[in-house]
Amino acid sequence: MSRAFHMLLRTMYEQLLTWEPIRQMLTPGGGSLVDSSVLTPLRIAIISAHIGTAFSAGLTFFDTGYCNAENTNDPIICPPKLSVNPWVCDVVIVTLVLQVLTIIYVISQWWKKPGGFSADPTSVAGIAAFMGHPEIEQEFVQIPTEITYAALKKRLKGKKFRLGQFATERGIVKYGFMPVGDEEKDPNKKEGIKDKIGSWWTNLQTKFAWLHNWKNNRFLFDILFGMLLIALLGLTIGAVSRYNKTQVVFLATASANGTGWRIFTALLGVTVSYYWGQIFQDAQTFAPYIDLARGSSNPDATILLRRHSIPLTAFFPLLWHCHYTPAMVALIGLIAELLIVALSGLPHRTGQSRGEFLFWGITCLAILTIMIIQLIILAIWRRKLPHLPRAPESIAAVMTYVAGTSMTRDFNGLEQLKRKERDRAIRDLEKNYAYWWRREEDGRVRWVIDVVPGDKNNRAFMDGASEFS
Numbered sequence: 001m002s003r004a005f006h007m008l009l010r011t012m013y014e015q016l017l018t019w020e021p022i023r024q025m026l027t028p029g030g031g032s033l034v035d036s037s038v039l040t041p042l043r044i045a046i047i048s049a050h051i052g053t054a055f056s057a058g059l060t061f062f063d064t065g066y067c068n069a070e071n072t073n074d075p076i077i078c079p080p081k082l083s084v085n086p087w088v089c090d091v092v093i094v095t096l097v098l099q100v101l102t103i104i105y106v107i108s109q110w111w112k113k114p115g116g117f118s119a120d121p122t123s124v125a126g127i128a129a130f131m132g133h134p135e136i137e138q139e140f141v142q143i144p145t146e147i148t149y150a151a152l153k154k155r156l157k158g159k160k161f162r163l164g165q166f167a168t169e170r171g172i173v174k175y176g177f178m179p180v181g182d183e184e185k186d187p188n189k190k191e192g193i194k195d196k197i198g199s200w201w202t203n204l205q206t207k208f209a210w211l212h213n214w215k216n217n218r219f220l221f222d223i224l225f226g227m228l229l230i231a232l233l234g235l236t237i238g239a240v241s242r243y244n245k246t247q248v249v250f251l252a253t254a255s256a257n258g259t260g261w262r263i264f265t266a267l268l269g270v271t272v273s274y275y276w277g278q279i280f281q282d283a284q285t286f287a288p289y290i291d292l293a294r295g296s297s298n299p300d301a302t303i304l305l306r307r308h309s310i311p312l313t314a315f316f317p318l319l320w321h322c323h324y325t326p327a328m329v330a331l332i333g334l335i336a337e338l339l340i341v342a343l344s345g346l347p348h349r350t351g352q353s354r355g356e357f358l359f360w361g362i363t364c365l366a367i368l369t370i371m372i373i374q375l376i377i378l379a380i381w382r383r384k385l386p387h388l389p390r391a392p393e394s395i396a397a398v399m400t401y402v403a404g405t406s407m408t409r410d411f412n413g414l415e416q417l418k419r420k421e422r423d424r425a426i427r428d429l430e431k432n433y434a435y436w437w438r439r440e441e442d443g444r445v446r447w448v449i450d451v452v453p454g455d456k457n458n459r460a461f462m463d464g465a466s467e468f469s
Contacts, residue, residue, distance in 0.1 A: 002056040003337045006049050007310055009099060010277075013046050014309035018121055021395055022163070030162035030180035033396040034153040045102040050270045052095030057266035057344035058088045058259040085259055124288060124303040124449060125426055127398045129415045130176035131408040132168045136161070140403035145437075145446055149214065149390045149397055156396060168412065175415050177399075214391045218282070218382070225275050226375055232268060232343070233368045239346050240361035243354065261347035269340030273333075276371070279378065280311055280333045283326035285393050286385055287318065292435035293386035296452045303407075303433050303449065304423050325381040332374050339367045386435055389447065404440075405450040407433065 024031025060082055067078035121127060131137065143152065160180035167173050288302040301321040308314035311333035318327035345360030390397040402408055410429060414422045432452045437445050 002053040003340060006053050007312070007337070009049055009103070010046070011309045012103070013042060016042060018307075018309075022121060025162045025177070027162070030160035032156070032159070033161055033399070034156045034394070042102065042105075045098060048095050048098050050274055051267075052092055052099070053340070054266040054270045055088055055091045055095070055263055057340075058085055058263040059092060060084055061259055088259065088263070121395050122307040123305060124392075124398060124402065125299065125411070125422070126306075126419070127395055128303070128402040128405070128408045128449075129411040129422060130163070131399065131402055132172075132174055132176050132412060133166050133178045134169050135179050136177055136399075137169075137403050137408075140399050141440070141446070143400050143403075145444065146389045147400075149394070152390060152396060152400070168409075170409075172412050174412050215382075215385075215388075219379075221275075222279075222375065222379065225272075226372065228268075228272065229368055229372050229375065232272070233365070233372065236346065236361060236364040236368060240358065240365065243357055243361070262344045265346055266340055266344040269336075269343040272371070273336040273340055276329075276333055276336045279375075280314070280326075280329050281307065281393070283323075283329040283378070284308065284314060284318070285391070286382070286388075287321075287323040287326045289386060289388065289392065289435055290381075290384050292433060292449060293384075295434050296432040297434060299423075299426050299431075299433060304426065325377060328374060329378065332371060335367055335370070339364065339371075342367065387447070401435070401447060401449045404446075405448050407450050410451065 021031055021033060062080040062082060143155070147155070161177050162180050163175065164178050165173060165175050166178050284305075284307045288305045291297045291302050301323070305321060305323075306317075308317070311330035315327055315330040315334075318324075318330060342360045342363040345356065346364060390400060392398050392401065410431070411426070414425050417425065433449060434452050435447070435449050437447050438450075439445050
C-alpha cells in the first residue's frame, strides 16, 4: 500500500521536476537552464518518501509475548496478535507530514504548469520547436563540440532565459527561448548559500577528469549496483536454503518480532528500486538516440518520443515504438516495487508460516535473477549508443544538439500548438531525422540532430564529417 502511495507521489514530483525550468522561464525575470537548486527541497521529499515506505514494513508485527508478565523467567508463546510499533509509527508520521507539506507546494505549483503550447522538455521536438532566437542559436552553435555537461553548466552559469516572442534571422516572429537582458535581471538579488554550494560543486566537477565522462560514471555505478544485486541474491539463497534455521542468516540476537531486520531489508529493496528508477529514466532518454544514430529514422520513435514519469505509463509506448530493451526496463521497474515487499518478508518472525517465508524467498530469487540478467542486457544495449559528449537529459544539453539545424527552422509556427497538434504537423512534413556529426562553414565539427539530407543514405552517416562538408 505504501509503495502504491509512493508511486502516486512520484508521478506528481517527477512532473514538477520536469516542468520547473519551463515554469521559471515563464516568469518576468526568467530562469536558468542549468541551476536546479530550487528543486533541492523536492528531492529531499522524494528521498524521505522512500525512507517512509521502508519503515512502514516494520509498522506492525505479530506479538506473541503480550500475555507474559514483566521480567518473567519462563515466558510462554501467546496466541499471535497484530500490534503496532510506536517508534516506527512516529517515523512514518514524520515522513507523512513532510509529504503533506510537499504536496501542498506541488499543488500550488501545478496550476502554474504551462499549457496551451508544446514546450515539452520530455522530447527532442518539444525543445527544438522553441529554438530560433539569433543570440541563442549563435551561442549554442559556438559551444565546443566535446564540452562536458559540467563545463556547460559553468559556461551558462548566471545566464537567464525566458519564453517570449522574437524575430528569427529570417524575420519570422515566433515564440520561444530568448535571453534575459541585464536590465531585466533583479539587481537586488544576492547569491545565497544554495548558489554558493552549487558553484563549489560545479568547480569541483571541472577539476576531476574522471567525473566528466558520463558513460564511465554510469558503468561504474552499474557495476556497484550489480554487486548489490548479487549480494542480495546470495543472502536470499542462504535464507531459503536454511528456512528451518533462519537465525543463522538473520542473527539469533535480533528482536523476536524482527522489526529491525524487516526495516533493513526493506531499505535495501528501496535502494534497488530507486537506482532502477534512474536506469529507467536513462533508458527512456537514450532510446531515441540509438535509432537516430542508425541513420534515417521516422519521428514517432525518435524526436517525438516522450519520457514518462513512471514505468506504468511508459511500458506500452516504448513497446509500440519497438524500443524493447527500455520497455523491459520499465516492466522490471514495476516488479522492483514487489521486491521491497518480498525482501521485508524474508527475516523470520514469530507468527510467520513456513509457506509465507518460502513464497517471499522464491519471489526474491526470481526478481533478483531477472534484474541481474536485464542489467547485463542493458550494458550490451548501451554499447550501441552513439558518441554523446553530453548526456541529453536536460534542456541545455539537448539545445546543444539541435541549435542551428534545419529541423528547428521547419518547426517555426509549431511552438504554440498543443502537443498532439504539433506532433501531427511534424508527421505531415514527411521527413526523417538522424544524429550525426557534420562540418560547419567555419570548419568545426558538431554533433547534431537534424533532417536527413535527401541525397544521403544511412551509410553516409557512418562515413564521417567529410560527407557533410
